[in-house]
Amino acid sequence: MASLREIKNRIVATKKTSQITRAMNMVSAAKLKRVERKHVAFTPIKSHIRRLLEDVLSSNPELSNPLLEKREVKKVGYILVTSDRGLAGPYNSNVIRYFDALVKEKYQSKEEYIVGTIGYKGYSYCKRKKLPLLNTESINSRDDVKFIDFQAMSRAFIELYLNNGVDKIVMIYAHYINSISQEIKEEILLPITDLVSDKTDLISDYIFEPSTEEVIDQLLPIFLENTLYGIILDAKTSEHAARMTAMKSATDNALEIIQKQNLVYNRARQAQITLELNDIIGGANAVK
């Protein structure tokens, strides 16, 4: 049995860890609320641009754009959304494992796909595995999400798509269902296929400045970036939820260990007292 002091040290250390995990749990809960609010506030913006785009497309059905056309898929671009930091339970490993399984199932060589990562965890994984990476440095996945953080990458991907470098762009991320469950989801970013272009309830006849083609050329990348941003917000919500749950169970586990260790400690203390009493009694008997 370990000595009394060793057990005591262990109890103190576990207690400290539990304090940290409890604090992290509370921080994540607060951040989760904040990002959830941001996500909700962003939804009308996203749908506004979508509505505009659908209006333009339905009033000009003859319009075509390479971003809207399906073509034969030879090379696929994947965007993995992970977090910058760990201690988020299975959040990052779920995304990575999903992607790994997908690659193993679908591709024979690394020539057939290219990866873009958001978040340091995904970046360091791809670098370690020597996967074909699009971004040369990690794209930050900060808690205060901003467009500028991933603009360079999204533009690079769109350009690659337009230059026939990739024929499809898929995002893999953890979709937030509720605070205890998130599921890994695949979403096709490009080509854009889910726009309704034969709407009948046109809101109005717009003038397009300078021309319809140019408006749509500029509107599509903005729409894409907004979709990407929405997905990142979704993933961010999942991250905080995952971290919150992980930290909650870590705290619970720590408390359980403390309880067990306390029992061990008391037993050891009792044993020591008995031993000392025995010594004293033995000593007293010897003197008689």
Added chain:
Amino acid sequence: MNIVIVTPDGELYNEEVNSVIISSANNGDYEVLKDHLPIVSTIDTGYIKLTQGKMVFYVVVINGVVENINNKLTVVSQDAFIGRSKESAFKNLNDIRSARNEENKKRNIELAKAERELRKQIKMTGAGQL
């Protein structure tokens, strides 16, 4: 007429104005007055000049969509900054953006360092495999 400028961080501006000049690098300039026909255009990098009585404001916009309908002009942008003059608004926005980029680079270095340190510690203590 009413103008609303929205960014992902929330509403930046929502006021009654007399006239709006929209200027962008891709489309040039045009002015929108009261009772303008419904119009849609985009701004990649540009500014919006708002005239409200004697006051003039400039809002610098990055990747925005402008929609005017029934005397209500809505600008949905990815990043925007409001200022008293065009130059100061541009400067402030650029400062904020470059500061953010710098910070991101710094964070990357810090994360790489932290990961290296963690690996070292794990190796030293012999706790599991990374």
